[in-house]
Amino acid sequence: MAASKILILGGTTEARKLAEALAPRKDLDVTVSLAGRTQEPRPLPVKTRHGGFGGVEGLAAYLKAEDIALLVDATHPFAQRMTPNAIAAAELTSTPLLCLNRPGWVAEPGDDWRMVTSIEDAVEKLGAASRRVFLAIGRQEAHLFSRAPQHFYLARSVDPIDPPIKAPDCRYILATGPFSLDDEIRLLTEHAIDVVVSKNSGGAATYAKIEAARRLGLAVVMVERKRVDGAACVDTVEGALAFIDHALAPAK
Numbered sequence: 405m406a407a408s409k410i411l412i413l414g415g416t417t418e419a420r421k422l423a424e425a426l427a428p429r430k431d432l433d434v435t436v437s438l439a440g441r442t443q444e445p446r447p448l449p450v451k452t453r454h455g456g457f458g459g460v461e462g463l464a465a466y467l468k469a470e471d472i473a474l475l476v477d478a479t480h481p482f483a484q485r486m487t488p489n490a491i492a493a494a495e496l497t498s499t500p501l502l503c504l505n506r507p508g509w510v511a512e513p514g515d516d517w518r519m520v521t522s523i524e525d526a527v528e529k530l531g532a533a534s535r536r537v538f539l540a541i542g543r544q545e546a547h548l549f550s551r552a553p554q555h556f557y558l559a560r561s562v563d564p565i566d567p568p569i570k571a572p573d574c575r576y577i578l579a580t581g582p583f584s585l586d587d588e589i590r591l592l593t594e595h596a597i598d599v600v601v602s603k604n605s606g607g608a609a610t611y612a613k614i615e616a617a618r619r620l621g622l623a624v625v626m627v628e629r630k631r632v633d634g635a636a637c638v639d640t641v642e643g644a645l646a647f648i649d650h651a652l653a654p655a656k
């Protein structure tokens with residue numbers, strides 16, 4: 405029997421772990437798709453493709469041409485275009501779809517989170533008075549803080565922030581997680597940071613900054629994630645493996 409084809413929309417630790425778990429399976433033919441933004445992605449043990457599909461129609465055409473039996477959207481919880489595209493393309497082509505969306509972080513006693521629903525709201529939330537801000541929101545939207553040039557920004561990203569923030573006092577750091585609590589406390593203290601801006605991405609690799617903010621008594625402007633409607637969702641790789649076995653089991 406021909407192996408069932410799975411397309412994983414990736415760019416996350418969970419997509420990598422799922423691909424690693426599925427790679428040895430002879431009954432499956434797995435491809436991971438990456439947006440092509442990270443300059444040097446770590447190699448994966450399955451086929452990979454890079455770059456956008458060309459919107460919903462492009463993804464739908466790919467699903468048909470490649471005869472994909474199951475589409476797994478394991479993109480980042482803040483990848484805002486790919487998830488709706490995946491839902492629409494799966495519907496157009498009647499391809500089963502699973503969303504793998506890791507759980508968000510939950511505030512603990514001692515956390516001082518100021519919830520916002522977008523990066524634009526986060527910019528507003530910083531207020532008029534000058535503050536020392538740690539930006540840990542990735543590279544694509546950091547430029548929106550150009551609207552509030554009165555603040556000092558320490559901006560950390562995996563790849564260079566582009567376009568840059570138009571503010572007179574900015575420092576950029578290139579680094580890839582995971583980050584340790586001690587290092588995060590040191591970084592926030594060295595730069596006299598008084599507020600952290602973060603997306604509620606969930607996951608362990610970048611949680612230390614949230615814990616560091618709690619320990620140091622700093623406010624966190626936390627960007628909430630949007631709900632995913634219109635697809636079956638699991639929040640762990642184990643859940644995805646169980647779904648895949650169920651969805652692709654031969655009919656008896």
Ligand code: NAP
Nearest residue numbers: 414415437438439456457458459479480482483484485486
């Ligand atoms: P996005 O806004 O949802 O995607 C923008 C466009 O990039 C999509 O319309 C699609 O182009 C293409 N694309 C996105 N993910 C793709 C994938 N896995 N394979 C092929 N094409 C993809 O996403 P983004 O925020 O730019 O993020 C890009 C990638 O980085 C995602 O794969 C995501 O998992 C990862 N990532 C994002 C964040 C974040 O905070 N946003 C953080 C960590 C990792 P077409 O319409 O042409 O198909």
